[in-house]
Amino acid sequence: MEKFHTNTVVIGAGAVGLAIAKNISYQNKEIIILEKEGKIGQITSSRNSGVIHAGIYYKSNTLKSKFCVEGNQLIYAYAKKFGIPHINTKKIIVAINDAQMEKIFKIKDQAKSNGVENLEILNQNQIKILEPLIKNVGGLLVPSTGIIDQHSLMQSYLGEFENNGGMISYNSIVTKILIENNKFAIEVHDNKNNKTIIICDYLINAAGIFASDIANNIDGLQKKYVPVTYLAKGNYFSLNKKLPINHLIYPVPENISLGIHLTLEIDNSIKFGPDAEWVDDPYDYSVNEGLKTKFYNSIKQYLPDIKEDMLFPSYAGLRPMTSKEDKSKRDFTISTSDDHKIKNLINLYGIESPGLTSSLAIAKYVEKRI
Numbered sequence: 487m488e489k490f491h492t493n494t495v496v497i498g499a500g501a502v503g504l505a506i507a508k509n510i511s512y513q514n515k516e517i518i519i520l521e522k523e524g525k526i527g528q529i530t531s532s533r534n535s536g537v538i539h540a541g542i543y544y545k546s547n548t549l550k551s552k553f554c555v556e557g558n559q560l561i562y563a564y565a566k567k568f569g570i571p572h573i574n575t576k577k578i579i580v581a582i583n584d585a586q587m588e589k590i591f592k593i594k595d596q597a598k599s600n601g602v603e604n605l606e607i608l609n610q611n612q613i614k615i616l617e618p619l620i621k622n623v624g625g626l627l628v629p630s631t632g633i634i635d636q637h638s639l640m641q642s643y644l645g646e647f648e649n650n651g652g653m654i655s656y657n658s659i660v661t662k663i664l665i666e667n668n669k670f671a672i673e674v675h676d677n678k679n680n681k682t683i684i685i686c687d688y689l690i691n692a693a694g695i696f697a698s699d700i701a702n703n704i705d706g707l708q709k710k711y712v713p714v715t716y717l718a719k720g721n722y723f724s725l726n727k728k729l730p731i732n733h734l735i736y737p738v739p740e741n742i743s744l745g746i747h748l749t750l751e752i753d754n755s756i757k758f759g760p761d762a763e764w765v766d767d768p769y770d771y772s773v774n775e776g777l778k779t780k781f782y783n784s785i786k787q788y789l790p791d792i793k794e795d796m797l798f799p800s801y802a803g804l805r806p807m808t809s810k811e812d813k814s815k816r817d818f819t820i821s822t823s824d825d826h827k828i829k830n831l832i833n834l835y836g837i838e839s840p841g842l843t844s845s846l847a848i849a850k851y852v853e854k855r856i
């Protein structure tokens with residue numbers, strides 16, 4: 487059995503693990519990323535909407551609101567600097583009746599208190615001019631929302647990390663972690679089940695939907711510090727033709743999802759979703775064709791010209807959530823030795839939306855604590 491020593495290990499090469507590894511690679515030349523898949527970003531980081539969120543819905547003073555607003559600015563600046571394909575599409579939240587318009591005023595207030603700027607209440611005619619196909623009684627224009635090619639973004643994070651001397655090991659499944667003499671001994675299996683032990687001083691668990699499973703396999707970490715990760719599946723349907731729509735269009739949000747919204751790809755093609763359903767299987771990404779009618783009924787409320795047979799099942803992603811019932815607990819959880827008392831260990835739980843937008847802000851936060 488082979489044994490290696492390195493200073494820092496990051497588990498997970500999604501947008502968050504890569505952003506953290508890249509940030510700390512400027513100070514630390516001995517970092518290994520362990521990734522169970524054969525490529526970067528194969529799990530949640532490639533199964534999302536690719537939206538650069540503004541940070542409007544989240545409760546004030548939560549990690550989500552703070553990281554999203556800061557991350558939004560950091561991502562635009564990063565994308566410009568490194569030539570990552572992105573579009574500042576802006577977004578319109580549309581009300582389809584007066585009761586929803588009331589909610590839109592409340593969303594605007596919440597967004598303002600989170601530090602989101604230049605929000606604008608629009609009336610029906612103003613929205614008709616911007617988006618003639620969209621039915622509405624009014625809405626909210628959010629200028630800082632956009633879209634980004636998440637694969638190019640992650641590739642760029644990886645490029646910076648590797649240029650700084652960082653190493654990534656693919657097909658490397660972390661199964662167990664022991665703590666010996668203040669160091670972590672990480673058991674890693676490859677896809678032929680060969681075992682390697684990596685010893686490191688600092689450990690960052692950015693394993694997304696599997697972060698709680700990994701933390702539960704850290705010998706010495708008390709279970710009370712490991713939240714349960716629940717999975718909320720989000721399905722997408724795509725549209726079989728392009729339409730002249732330029733903004734992202736969101737209905738007034740529902741309980742766990744933002745409602746079945748319309749987002750654009752970089753090539754201007756249209757997709758709808760995600761919806762939200764609690765699931766148990768972390769490997770099932772199939773999209774049930776039977777959901778089409780539910781999608782159609784939601785979408786036609788704001789896009790009446792659409793026909794059900796224009797929709798096609800596309801893909802699905804799984805949101806890691808740390809609570810099913812209590813919305814207020816659905817914040818990102820970044821657990822350090824301040825809580826669990828194990829030095830040099832950081833676990834990231836519940837990094838659901840807006841984790842992609844927040845990736846650079848999360849990386850800054852973790853970098854300061856390492």
Ligand SMILES: Cc1cc2nc3c(=O)[nH]c(=O)nc-3n(C[C@H](O)[C@H](O)[C@H](O)COP(=O)(O)OP(=O)(O)OC[C@H]3O[C@@H](n4cnc5c(N)ncnc54)[C@H](O)[C@@H]3O)c2cc1C
Binds near residue numbers: 504539658802
């Ligand atoms: C449906 C949906 C829509 C979303 N839309 C948006 C959006 O529009 N905008 C936005 O900002 N955010 C969005 N998000 C959230 C965003 O996608 C995530 O917050 C972000 O991708 C999380 O990145 P991550 O690196 O934490 O996790 P992941 O991308 O899941 O990366 C974790 C990595 O850890 C690896 N790993 C797991 N277990 C092990 C192990 N035992 N050993 C080694 N490696 C392991 C995995 O293979 C994976 O590559 C959305 C999420 C979903 C599900």
